[in-house]
Amino acid sequence: DTGVSQNPRHKITKRGQNVTFRCDPISEHNRLYWYRQTLGQGPEFLTYFQNEAQLEKSRLLSDRFSAERPKGSFSTLEIQRTEQGDSAMYLCASSLDRGEGYTFGSGTRLTVV
């Protein structure tokens, strides 16, 4: 297992378009997290899953954002009607139930033009 994989690495989209990101966690990790990071800031929590159940969503996750984790394996994060303010690095991380820390992927950098 090579760690947490995120695709695509970089996405440029026009304002108003929908985008979808994928995260493949470490296979034995049952917890999966999505974070967003803007320039000069630390990662901000968006949502997390334990297996296929979405257990918590941040207020940052507006109605335009939706995340899924079918069958408790990979996860997708979709942003509808993108806005310029959505431009950021979207990070996925995974952990065991009682893991010491999260393992992060390399992120998907979204640029909305």
Next chain:
Amino acid sequence: QKEVEQDPGPLSVPEGAIVSLNCTYSNSAFQYFMWYRQYSRKGPELLMYTYSSGNKEDGRFTAQVDKSSKYISLFIRDSQPSDSATYLCAMRKGFQKLVFGTGTRLLVSP
């Protein structure tokens, strides 16, 4: 006020120096404390993990947690140019979400 405060830097030091990075926090319920290193355009990489108060050492890195003062530190001995990165502190209560500081940018010059 943010739950976790961290000086954004940049912090510039010469190679071989001892580096001290710090965070303060306001939520006394935080129990698990972590330091991540993040290179430009990469995801954060876990460096150190500490539960509750105390010290932990791993090679050139030492993490300290003082829960009474709500203050955590990361020390890097014999700093190298390859240590140049952004260092993020992070903490959580139980097994809830991690809360991050803004990160401190470290520059180690040869």
